[in-house]
Amino acid sequence: MMDRRNAFSAVSLFSGAGGMDIGFAKAGFNILFANDIDPNACATYRLNHGASIDQGSLLGINPRERVAGQAVDLVFGGPPCQGFSVAGKMNPDDERSQLIHSFFDVVDTLQPKAFVCENVKALAVLTKWQGVRDALFARGRKAYRVALIILNATDYGVPQMRERMFLIGLHKDVFAGSDADLQNMIEASLCAQTKRPKTVADIIRRLGRAGSEGNSRTCAAKITFARSPIMRKSPYAGMMFNGAGRPLPPNKWATTLPASMGGNKTPIVDEAEIFDGDESYIEAYHRHLMAGGTPRIGDAPKRLRRLTIDECMAIQTFPATYKLAGSRSAQYRQLGNALPPMLAEAVARVVSAILNGGAMLPASLAAE
Secondary structure (H helix, E strand, C coil), X not given: CCCHHHCEEEEEECCCCCHHHHHHHHCCEEEEEEEECCHHHXXXXXXXXXXXXXXXXXXHCCHXXXXXXXXXCEEEECCCCCCCCCCCCCCCCCHHHHHHHXXXXXXXXXXXXXXXXXXXXXXXXXXXXXXXXXXXXXXXXXXXXXXXXXXXXXXXXXXXXXXXXXXXXXXCCCCCCCHHHHHHHHHHHHHCCCECCCCHHHHHHHHCCCCCHHHCCCCCCCCEEEEEEECCCCCCCCEEECCCCCECCCCCCEECCCCCCCHHHCCEEEHHHHHHCCCCHHHHHHHHHHCCCCCCCCECCCCEEECCHHHHHHHCCCCCCCCCCCCHHHHHHXXXXXXXXXXXXXXXXXXXXXXXXXXXXXXXXXXX
């Protein structure tokens, strides 16, 4: 629980199911209001955070009216990434790509002490998006010192290889240093929080077998063999089964859980390997194919199944008690769209520390 005696005020934009908000609240930010256009995500948000979220386009909201004259310390959020993501069409004319500028419209209006804008790594590194980056930096630097950080969630205790960019701004009235000073302070503070995550198998064993009381929200989509497998060196890449849901390595971390989950795009695990210690069916079948064996046809054995909602929540580091609204497919989509709360908390603690005077985070935080 956050300590409201020292809480900073915040506005959450493009809030989704509230993953980012969980992390920022735990780091001591009191969220004045939130916004998202997805009705299912807004319903989820209300179930867990109260009624402070507005459903609808950000363009139809007057931020000053919503904060009712209160000073705002932070504006944070993750504008839609589909237009920038390598998993999407990477279309600069995608209307959703323009919404990142709406985020900065709110920053310009409220003039908070700080902002945190999260998005996919591609926006930070690809030449294709250089013009967008330049425009965002130009807007931010009018009143803020700005740093661009790329983080992998696995470095902060999240059992998932999920790389995200964070554009972080501190108002020049709050932070007297240069952009480079801010960059160095943030990077050093984040280093104090790194922690090794559990494996996929660790997460699933803790929840219990699919269909059990603690792991009941299963995915009914069948797993069938691909007639013409696409092979890679790793059994956890390529496409040995139909659909875009690839197998996850049980003794490592999950690949990025996509928003397209639900149905045959949901990742696959081997329950017999995880719970019974059996030889990996996925790795054995991969060896069979790599040796020139004939692809199998029909349904895969029942020991192979897709991730449950409960497992996706745990891999994304949502609390086990977190409630999700909407259909099963809507719940998968909300989880795939979310920023892992544990990663959000790491970033939020850095911003909080700087707002509290710029002190470096204590190394003891890494052991929490």
